Amino acid sequence: MSRKRKILLWAVIVCLVCLSIGLFLSRGHISLVWQFISTGFNLPKDYSTLGAKDKIGFWGSICSIFAIPLALLICVVSTIFNPSRKILQEVEETRQETKETREAVEKLREELAINKIQAVSPKDLAEKSQTVIKPSEEAKKTAKKIPDDAGPYALAMKAVAESKFDKARKLAEKAAEEKEVELAEIYRLRGEIETYAGKYKAAAKWYKEALRLAGDDEKILREAATAFYYNAEYKEAEPLMNRALEIDEKAFGKDHPDVARDLNNLSLLLKATNRLRDAEPLMKRALEIAEKAYGENCPIVATALNNLAELYRVTNRLKEAEPLYKRALEINEKAFGEDHPNITGALNNLAKLLQATNRLKEAEPLMKRALEIDEKAFGKDHPKVAIRLNNLAVLLQATNRLKEAEPLMKRALEIDEKAFGKDHPNVATDLNNLAQLLKATNRLKEAEPLMKRALEIDEEALGKDHPNVATDLNNLALLYQVTNRSAEARPLLERALAIFEKSLGPEHPKTITVRENLEGI
Numbered sequence: 001m002s003r004k005r006k007i008l009l010w011a012v013i014v015c016l017v018c019l020s021i022g023l024f025l026s027r028g029h030i031s032l033v034w035q036f037i038s039t040g041f042n043l044p045k046d047y048s049t050l051g052a053k054d055k056i057g058f059w060g061s062i063c064s065i066f067a068i069p070l071a072l073l074i075c076v077v078s079t080i081f082n083p084s085r086k087i088l089q090e091v092e093e094t095r096q097e098t099k100e101t102r103e104a105v106e107k108l109r110e111e112l113a114i115n116k117i118q119a120v121s122p123k124d125l126a127e128k129s130q131t132v133i134k135p136s137e138e139a140k141k142t143a144k145k146i147p148d149d150a151g152p153y154a155l156a157m158k159a160v161a162e163s164k165f166d167k168a169r170k171l172a173e174k175a176a177e178e179k180e181v182e183l184a185e186i187y188r189l190r191g192e193i194e195t196y197a198g199k200y201k202a203a204a205k206w207y208k209e210a211l212r213l214a215g216d217d218e219k220i221l222r223e224a225a226t227a228f229y230y231n232a233e234y235k236e237a238e239p240l241m242n243r244a245l246e247i248d249e250k251a252f253g254k255d256h257p258d259v260a261r262d263l264n265n266l267s268l269l270l271k272a273t274n275r276l277r278d279a280e281p282l283m284k285r286a287l288e289i290a291e292k293a294y295g296e297n298c299p300i301v302a303t304a305l306n307n308l309a310e311l312y313r314v315t316n317r318l319k320e321a322e323p324l325y326k327r328a329l330e331i332n333e334k335a336f337g338e339d340h341p342n343i344t345g346a347l348n349n350l351a352k353l354l355q356a357t358n359r360l361k362e363a364e365p366l367m368k369r370a371l372e373i374d375e376k377a378f379g380k381d382h383p384k385v386a387i388r389l390n391n392l393a394v395l396l397q398a399t400n401r402l403k404e405a406e407p408l409m410k411r412a413l414e415i416d417e418k419a420f421g422k423d424h425p426n427v428a429t430d431l432n433n434l435a436q437l438l439k440a441t442n443r444l445k446e447a448e449p450l451m452k453r454a455l456e457i458d459e460e461a462l463g464k465d466h467p468n469v470a471t472d473l474n475n476l477a478l479l480y481q482v483t484n485r486s487a488e489a490r491p492l493l494e495r496a497l498a499i500f501e502k503s504l505g506p507e508h509p510k511t512i513t514v515r516e517n518l519e520g521i
Helices: 003-025 030-038 045-049 052-080 083-112 137-143 152-161 165-177 183-196 199-216 218-230 234-252 258-271 274-293 301-313 318-336 339-356 358-376 381-396 402-421 423-441 444-462 467-482 486-503 510-519
Strands: none
Touching: 045 301, 052 137, 083 137, 083 152, 137 152, 137 199, 152 183, 165 183, 165 318, 183 199, 183 218, 183 358, 199 218, 199 402, 218 234, 218 258, 218 358, 234 258, 258 274, 258 301, 274 301, 301 318, 301 339, 318 339, 339 358, 358 381, 381 402, 402 423, 423 444, 444 467, 467 510, 486 510
């Protein structure tokens, strides 16, 4: 039986019951009841003569009779308007909205996850993919599905996708106060906020807290390792990367795209810590998996090509590197367009190779194009912009345009100190570049403290046997030499030569240069 028929049946039953009760109670008082109704509900004249029992019977009959139209009215209203159905519908709609919000939050968490390292050298620690530096377009679209009355945790992620980092921090604090999600997840979110904001030191601090509570959570392991890498905390990052790779190989098999991502992350860390021979097979394996999984023209393949090309470049295999750079640039331009920030890494790396092979006129327009794209995409004070400024300034210096180069170097140094802190390897690179320019313009007293500070930073961050440290030692030794302090220069050059021979080999151009410098004393 339908709901509508049930209502009608009950209405008929109620009417019959009321009518029966009314007739029973009104026996002997039918004329009085009729007078009451016909006179517009005025009491009959004989009412005062009734006894108490008769008065109860009179009023009972009145109530019973009037219950009949009331029951019919309820029946009509229930049938036509059906308020209970409306309430149920509203409850179902609310449940559906909650489900959609929950799904949007989960999807946004995945889209914002910072777990892919795209940096290509210790000097380029800020060189990250679009997903890391700036929320993806997919994340922005998903964020719009989260309503403004959602919980603070969901709204915090929405604020990250909108690059409203101060708002995101406040909402994350509120989510922690309300215990909306587990504290480890709050700490992970705080680390994510600071990474997108370019505050890598603060991000590493939050991820450490998340790991302390979460233990072997693979997502937090991977994101924390990435944050530690960008903050040059390599010793902290490496065991986390190894553990993430182990978990994914066991879960998905050795040829899964997630495994390629883990291999890529670990290989870049090995490269950053000068274990180039260990890094190369991992990069090649990651490239092979990516080509098989995504096809040869996917941007993920371009990233793998670019990373391998960079390794070839730093090991002086420039002829092997160049076609990989060009292929990576071609893939990204086709995928994203010629003015998208995702192509600036490929532009920058190809330009550096052209510069290394003395094709400066070909390199300069690529560097300027990369700078223009990143300034427009990220703003003029972003770490990515600092990389572009530095590279262009070094090229301008190589073409003897020192006045044009100096303000670019100073601006890059200012950006990196603000983003990374004053003790980060990126800052050491900026200091070295500026010191070389000051030296070239005969401002030796200004150059020396910058060189010493760069050496101190790199020794602390990268270790005393890293090639960057050897470069710092060579630079400082040459300054000592031109200021007639050869006795101080010799031990620095000897140490630099030992580092380069061990890490790059005796025939590498950098090794040969330092050896010649030492012989010239």
